[in-house]
Amino acid sequence: MCKITIIAGARPNFMKIAPIIHAIEVAQQKGEKIEYRLVHTGQHYDKNMSGSFFEQLAIPEPHVNLECSGGTQAEQTAAILINFEKELMANPVDLVLVVGDVTSTMACALVAQKLHTKVAHVEAGIRSDDWTMPEEINRLVTDSITNYFFTTSELANINLQQSGVKDNQIFYVGNTMIDTLLKQRPNFRAPKVWSELELKPQSYIVMTLHRPANVDEEGQLKAMMDEIIAHSKDVPLIFPVHPRTAKILSRLEIEHPRLHIVEPLSYLEFNYLVERAKAVITDSGGITEEASIMNVPCMTLRDNTERPETITLGTNELVGTNPKAIKKYLDKLFKGQWKEGQTIPLWDGKTARRIIEVILEVHQNKQ
Template identity: 70%
Template sequence: MKKITLIAGARPNFMKIAPIIHAIKEAQVNGKSISYRLVHTGQHYDKKMSGDFFEQLNLPDPDVNLNAGGGSQAEQTASIMIGFEKELTDNPADLVIVVGDVTSTMACAIVAQKLHTKVAHVEGGIRSYDWSMPEEINRLVTDAITDYFFTTSEIANENLMRSGVASDKIFFVGNTMIDTLLKQRPRFTKPEIWDQLQLKEKEYLVMTLHRPANVDQESQIKALLDEIIEHTEDAQLIFPVHPRTARILEKLDVQHPRLHMVEPLAYLEFNYLVERSLAVITDSGGITEETTVMGIPCMTLRDNTERPETIMEGTNELIGTDTKGIAPAMKRLFNGEWKKGSIPKLWDGHTAVRIIDKILDFEEI
């Protein structure tokens, strides 16, 4: 029996872990000797950022919740490590699977290796090369101590090999977040704000902003919003506000009839909006992958990305954090000149099955 411990802590993790759980259950039904234990670190601990995802993605209740949310990054890392050390000591595993690039990913990988447990990193090898991003530090540390790498692109493979990872430890399998997107797409749910705001397809843009470079300085986020409002013609702007961003916006008085700042939306409701939007403005990484698969124009307000395939192949473009990039991008959008894009290789909805098939073949665990 191969005992797997799965780590989930923050909103993006749940989308990536759900198909892996479903693939394990399918393997069990087919008589495979594999079991799993789901550890929720509690990094995201409110209902919209965590609870709704378990319900909507048909995730089982976690076997344990470490309740490690809140505090500074150092405090959160320490709390996760303390909690997970006890959890893994009490419930040993043959393999710990971490996903993505959040604090939980790095913290649990460190604990697992110190307890002599092998680590697999789903979404290993992606790089922004921007060390000012906490996520980049998490990626570098995690990949430095990972045993098996499950990658989303050939670019990630190349990043790993350049850093000295042996090719036989790298498995190009695709993107588990796209597994979730494709499975859940028929279930996308109209949010209440659709009727409240009388939204119409392709007549609004969806916005998400949460990165420190965009939201920590009041002058920066105000300048971005002002520029976006000025250059989006008659389109409605739907802005589900991240809790981090909400704290900043409370101090500002940015108001406009077309700007609608709403509570964070659950997965099915948010993607209902994205799928029907004219475009998305974001500083998220994962959303650029989802828009690429759905064929929705995406403008990323960052100076770099760890997901270059969404630009090289998909519908995403880097606009930058300087407001001067917004006007020309909007002009191309409203002139109907945005690129069409294509879907990257192996982003086909079967990634998690490929991951579990590989793990079942591992002789050393």
């Protein structure tokens, strides 16, 4: 029997692990000897993560929630180390599978290796080369102690090879976020703001900003918002925001008749808006992937990206963090000169199946 513990620490992690759980269930139905335990570290408290959230993704609620939310980076890392060590000692497995780049990913990989348990990293090898991002440190540490690397792109493979990872440890499988996107696309549903503002397809822009460099630097946030409002013609700007960011916007008195600040949306509601938007303005890596697959123009307000395939093949452009650069990209959008997305290799909805096939094969070879 191949026993796996799957780690999730924040809401986006569940989008990445949902198809892996489905692939395990399919393998079980085919008679494969594989079972899993789903561990939620509780790293991010999210009031939207109710039973209906797991129902939407068609996955069971986690077997355990370690409830490690709050505190500084160090306090949170320490809490996850302590609580996950107890969990793994009580429920030993053959493999701990971590996804993405949150603190839980790094901390649980550390615990697993110290307890002599193999680690698989889904989304291994992606790099922004920006060490001011906590996520980049998490990626580097996790990949330095991983056994099996599941990658989303050829560039990720090269990054790993250059750091000394052996070819037989790297498995180029694609992107599980896209598995979830393609499966859930028929289920997208309109949020309240769609009817309240009488929105029409391709007639509004969706915004998301959450990175501290953009939202905590008040002067930077105001300058960016001023430029976006000034150069977005007459289209509504739909901005789902975290309460903390909403307070900063309010304090800066950033208001405009076309700017609609709304509460955070569910996965199905948010992607309903993205799919029909004229464009997306964001500083999130995951949204650039989803926008590219749905062929929606995307502007990233960052100086770097760990997902360069969204630029070379997708609909994403790296605007940078200079607010004055925003006008050029909005002008390009309104002139109808935005590039079309191309096919991104292996982002085809079958990534999780490939991951489980590899895990089963590796496990059988170890017997």
